[in-house]
Amino acid sequence: MSNINAMIGWMSDQLGKVTYSMTNRLGPDSYDCSSAVYNALIAGGFLRAGSMGNTETLFNDLERNGWQQVKPVNGNYPAKKGDIFIWGTRGQTLGAAGHTGIFVDDNDNIIHCNFGFDGITVNDHDYIWGYNGQPDITIYRFTGNVGGEPDPKPSTPKPIDPVPQDPDKRITMSGTFYPDRQLAVSADTNPDDTASPALDYYNAGMAIPYDSYIMANGYAWVSYVDYGGTRRYVAVGPDDGRIDTTWGRGFFN
Known part of the structure; x- marks a missing residue:
């Protein structure tokens, strides 16, 4: 069962215990922004264990698994606890060009693995966002079984990571x-x-x-x-x- 608190709990458990690294991003001692969010999504039951991607693949993985974009209201995003943000233009967020994290409350505080503080920290989103030049932002909220969560007893495992689209397995x-x-x-x-x-x-x-x-x-x-x-x-x-x-x-x- 999907659980927002469990997702945030995974991030919170790493506070002060891990460092930031884009090279050694798969833990347990260091993560980057996207690998931390992927691990949190797995802990919350939103993705299948073993799923791992990056900031760019996160768009599709969220949309396929019951997350929908939050639309701005009068130019502002009404973010809530459990929403996931992605900074950067879709299609151009690989490496240092993108960033992601999770809102921990309804007051625009986020928990994210970041280079600036060398680890997982809680910060005011708008302050950090402004400090980084106010990049393009996409916010996702879990709305239910839109893309179909994995069947607890599937006859054939359904992959969550990007799947082959063409005959040559691209x-x-x-x-x-x-x-x-x-x-x-x-x-x-x-x-x-x-x-x-x-x-x-x-x-x-x-x-x-x-x-x-x-x-x-x-x-x-x-x-x-x-x-x-x-x-x-x-x-x-x-x-x-x-x-x-x-x-x-x-x-x-």
């Missing part, structure tokens, strides 16, 4: 990757396919907007459709289950 997720080295553009995900040589290259620091990713043949690949309407792939790091070994920033890190 997973839908938008973002922008910035390589720290030269990366090749490929027509497929086979790095040893001599019949499919590099089509082009991205140099260090160049932006690679992508609409999906796939883990294949030992690598993590981002994918996009080029101006000619053809799908392309760029390997951005090894498929090693880590977020600190990619060849740049903008993909789960």
Whole structure:
């Protein structure tokens, strides 16, 4: 059963006990903003155990699981206890470009894992929001079984994380990757396919907007459709289950 108090309770239990890290974000000693919120959602029964994403995937994961956007009233968001906020423009919140946390009361106080205080703290939302330049904000509130909560006795487990959308098993997720080295553009995900040589290259620091990713043949690949309407792939790091070994920033890190 979903429980707002249990969700907030997980965050509260970590106060003063953990540090902030985008590299070692999966606990138990450090988290980043989104991994803390994901763990809180799991503790509250809103997501299945084992679910983990980032600020960008949080939009879809909330919407699929009974959370709806809170609409502003006269330019203000009437936030309540248990609401989840996401700062940043949807589609561009990966890495340090986004932030998320949970409202702990009806008076605009939030609990969040943050770099500024190096851990999980409770702060006045509007003060922190203003200090960070008043970024775009989306607020979600749990309204019920809109997207369908997991059946307690499903015959086949229903995944909560992004699911394959296409025949080649790509997973839908938008973002922008910035390589720290030269990366090749490929027509497929086979790095040893001599019949499919590099089509082009991205140099260090160049932006690679992508609409999906796939883990294949030992690598993590981002994918996009080029101006000619053809799908392309760029390997951005090894498929090693880590977020600190990619060849740049903008993909789960």
